[in-house]
Amino acid sequence: MKAAAISTFGPPNVLQVMDFDKPHAGAGQIRVKVKAAGIQPFDLAVRSSGWVPPGMEIRYPQILGNEFAGIIDQVGEMVTDFSIGNEVLGWALLACYAEYVVVNVDQIVHKPKNMSWEEAGALTASGQTAHTALQELGVNKGDTILIHAAAGGVGTFAVQLAKAWGATVIGTASKRNHEYLRKLGAIPVTYGDDLANRVRALAPNGVDVAFDAAGDDALLESLELVENKERIGTIVAFNLAEELCVRPIRSKRSVTRLTELVDLYSQGKLQIHIRKTFPLHKAADAHREIESGHGRGKVVLTIG
Structure with missing residues (x-):
């Protein structure tokens, strides 16, 4: 073959x-x-x-x-x-x-x-990775979740699963992918400098969960937004996750x-x-x- x-x-x-x-x-x-x-x-x-x-x-x-x-x-x-x-x-x-x-x-x-x-x-x-992550982070109806790299392979599934489970989803992406995220049911936000303040403006009642599929910078931004470290997880920044005492997630x-x-x-x-x-x-x-x-x-x- x-x-x-x-x-x-x-x-x-x-x-x-x-x-x-x-x-x-x-x-x-x-x-x-x-x-x-x-x-x-x-x-x-x-x-x-x-x-x-x-x-x-x-x-x-x-x-x-x-x-x-x-x-x-x-x-x-x-x-x-x-x-x-x-x-x-x-x-x-x-x-x-x-x-x-x-x-x-x-x-x-x-x-x-x-x-x-x-x-x-x-x-x-990607589907099972996203499902594993949201399950381990305890995503439920009424939660507000921030998904980093929301337009990517895993992120696309994570957005839709979180919506199906009753959560409000904010997703980071480049400007050109914002309409794509809206069609999936997410509130898009541009990643980069001052991300935390942009997210706070979109979620005045706070963010309950953060899921990182982007890397170190996204994980650090998540710490500014989510109080409970048990509800911050990453599938990429494993070394930093250990240092920050947040969840490293493997499918x-x-x-x-x-x-x-x-x-x-x-x-x-x-x-x-x-x-x-x-x-x-x-x-x-x-x-x-x-x-x-x-x-x-x-x-x-x-x-x-």
Whole structure:
């Protein structure tokens, strides 16, 4: 099979299409012919700096990607809830920029018929990260939440989930993304100097929760606005989070969490914004697109 992989860490051009043996499903597993695979900052960190995800091992040549959607073409023993031909979406760490992926059945759910392949390939990682974060921060009806980098991949999901759970959302973004955030249901605010005062003007009764998907500066601004440090969290500034005694948040994926996201999509309460798609052989260009910064929604590889 063809897959986009790296033989060393470095700039985007180290990501190349290579030949690999086609994997086979074992007991309790299924094999999926991949149609789409989302791209995450997670993937860029592995490629660019040699970062090794906790509990993982990098073995060159290393396939990248950790979310996918496709059609089951092989079913292992002891699998009863899925069949060949089923359309599914799910996750598999460091495996998804490929024509085929093998996963356990507790890593997939059925794809809704009205969900496009690109949308399905882009939901799992960012959607579950956003869901995990808001759950850990205890977002509830009546809360006011500040979401940093609200127009990005994770931020787009976080805005919509917070709204679905009854919160008022203020989202930081560049001016050109303000109308996009309004359509998602957020109150937009420009990031940068004096952000805290701009937010206070929008939330005279205060901010209850802050979720950072941007970095150190955003986390520091959050401390000025949210009194309870247990309700300030970050998915990027882990070192600073430890120093400031706020929550470092890492995605906790589960079929239950993914099923809730898919249900919200089916109910029309969750949009999946696709910024741009690239074919598998242009995976390096897809990484460059994300590194350009300030984009809306997700970048996706189309495969097969």
